[in-house]
Amino acid sequence: MKHITRREFIKFGVTSGSLLALGSGKDLITKTTGSKETVKKVLILGLDGMDPHLLSIWMKEGILPHFQRLASEGDFRALRTSIPPQSPVAWSNFITGMNPGGHAIFDFIHRDPESYIPLFSASRTEEASKTISIGNLVLPLSGGKVNLLRRGRAFWQILEDYDIPATVFKIPSNYPPASTRQKTISGMGTPDILGTYGIFNYYTTEAKEINEDIGGGRIHQVYIIGNRVEAKLPGPTNTFKKDRPESSIDFTVFIDPVHPVAKIAIQDHEIILKEGEWSGWKRIHFSMIPTQSVSGICMFYLKQIHPEFKLYVSPINIDPAQPALPLSTPKDYAQELEEIFGPFFTKGLPADTSALNNDVLDDGEFLEQDDFILEERNKIFDYELDRFDSGLLFYYVSSTDQRQHMFWRLIDKEHPSYDPALASRYGNTIRDIYVQMDNLLARAMQKVDKDTLIMVLSDHGFTPFRRGLNLNTWLKENGYHRLINNWKQGQESFFLNTDWSRTQAYAYGLNGLYINQKGRETEGIVKPGAEKEALVREIARKLEDFRDPQTGERVILRAYVARDVYQGPYVEQAPDIIVGYNRGYRSSWATPLGRIPKPLIEDNAEKWSGDHCMAPEVIPGILLTNQKIRIASPALYDLTPTILNVFGINKTKEMIGQSLFSG
Ligand SMILES: [Zn+2]
Secondary structure, rough: OOOOOOOHHHOOOOOOOOHHHHHHOOOOOOEEEOOOOOEEEEEEEEOOOOOOHHHHHHHHOOOOOOOOOOOHEEEEEEEEEEOOOOHHHHHHHHHHHHHHHHHOOOEEEEEOOOOOOOEEEEEEEEEOOOOOEOOOOEEEEEOEEEEEOOOOOOHHHHHHHHOEEEEEEOOOOOOOOOOOOOOOOOOOOOOOOOOOOOOOEEOOOOOOOOOOOOOOOOEEEEEOOOOOEEEEEEEHHHHHHHHHHHHEEEEEEEEEOOOOEEEEEEEOEEEEEEEEEEEEEEEEEEEOOOEEEEEEEEHHHHHHHOOOOEEEEEOOEEEEOOOOOOOOEEEEHHHHHHHHOOOOOOOOOOOOOOHHOOOOOOHHHHHHHHHHHHHHHHHHHHHHHHHOOOOOEOOOOOOOOHHHHHHHHOOOOOOOOOOHHHHHOOOOOHHHHHHHHHHHHHHHHHHHOEEEEEEOOOOOOOEEEEEEOOOHHHHHOOOOOEOHHHHHHHOOOOOOOOOOOOOOOOEEEEOOEEOOOOOOOOOOOOOOOOHHHHHHHHHHHHHHHOOOOEEEEEEEEEEHHHHHHOOOHHHHOOOOOOEEOOOOEEOOOOOOOOOOOOEEEEEEEOOOEEEEOOOHHHEEEEEEEEOOOOOOOOOOHHHHHHHHHHHOOOOOOOOOOOOOOOO
């Protein structure tokens, strides 16, 4: 969700309220873990974004021997992804065995048809409904709640009904973790301590670097006075105070006058770092009222001391030892892992792609951070693999996805941000993560016996993202979207300059297009029924015909009409059209939050250069199994009945797929 400005992040933060309003974490769990001894076992590696085309190339080269072995002994197929192929949507298909009509996750971003305001699709926080005010303090009387918005039962909840144990590590689209006695820990969708998808802090003396409002980060101007830097680390909003001030922690950096080394004094920590050194995890406490504080963990990176001072502080992750928001089921599973391994990344997508995209971290520094993430995951994986002797183990890796997003520019000479010097240095980054996944698979395969089904899957593949379509600009130029002031075009987000009384359609999120429908949208003008149907078909047809004026290529491969492709009780909540971009194209950075820039199509000159929010046909995921697959064209939602089938459980009537081994 890059390029959402800091203010927008806070305003539309995933928890959009207080961590403290939640009380000290609601007990989700009352029972103990599923305990039936199973003969059959299922081991699943979820490697986000692993691409079948790249995998095939490197398997042929012989650098992925374990993928090769699994493919030759079992099967390797392209895996049909979701419409649209966004991770929260795709993993929800896998979790529930349904498509978005059944699980109600259609995009990273949904919208409120009453206010035309964007909403994060994954979770919603309700603040404490009753409070008491004492002087300047506001105390919650009843705990608030954070709700998972994904609908439908997760496969591990169904396994639980049959007492089959499951451990599910960081599966996306499961924050807060769905109620279960199985061991689960939440992944993508889990906020940082501010309730956002991650905001770093960066302290610098270099004036030209100051831009307060970059997406995903805050830049602070600091001064060196007498070899000291005084600064503040911002924390969560203090909802115990009436004016809801931002909490913060003061800290001091003492700079060695001779050597490139500094000491950071923050609370009870004295952190000595050389230039170019990371601190490892540090636990900090934001004090709210004398009896309440919020605990978080963060890493410091001393990027530079001379000639300019540059200090990076990672987004403050929720402390797994004292989670301010629910991270796991049972509640103490996160604490169990923390006791064994120490603090670990809890933020949904842990790699700081915003810091890299904004040149706060360079390529090497970003990869150092991502290596920490992989090291942590490897340790926890080995631990879980060691004790896996029954039921199901699902294990998830995000680095495959994140590295492809950020480093595609260095394997694609046609990309606007291709850089030959960087390519010679970091051009193997994507290849290297595939090799690392081969090592992970090697360890998993050692554990596999004849009674274990192993599945290695990704939610989608990857393609270049070279050009971005301003979809709302396209709607405007084709007469479907009208502005109040044309001279103001491009200045506002959230359609603040839109004349709804003359607007027929608008686009929010990465692939969604909505009709301004009478009776649904507050200022809707298009009548449901025949009028809307005709408009939807007309726009879909025009989108599919549209060509990039610069290259002559089709920009949109498929414009899906929701009613044609979704089944289930939530189809009415879907965007009316789901836009499936052609290879190389995606929705622009301005589109997801309702901005309407003047250019129709723009080069994507960002480091975020690979993507997957295209038409599902161009971006299948991978599926490898140690058994022969018997169905023709497997899809993510086929894997759910497959899992149940292994344990002798019939799929539910809501599930739309079939077992891989049926037929
Ligand atoms: Zn991705």
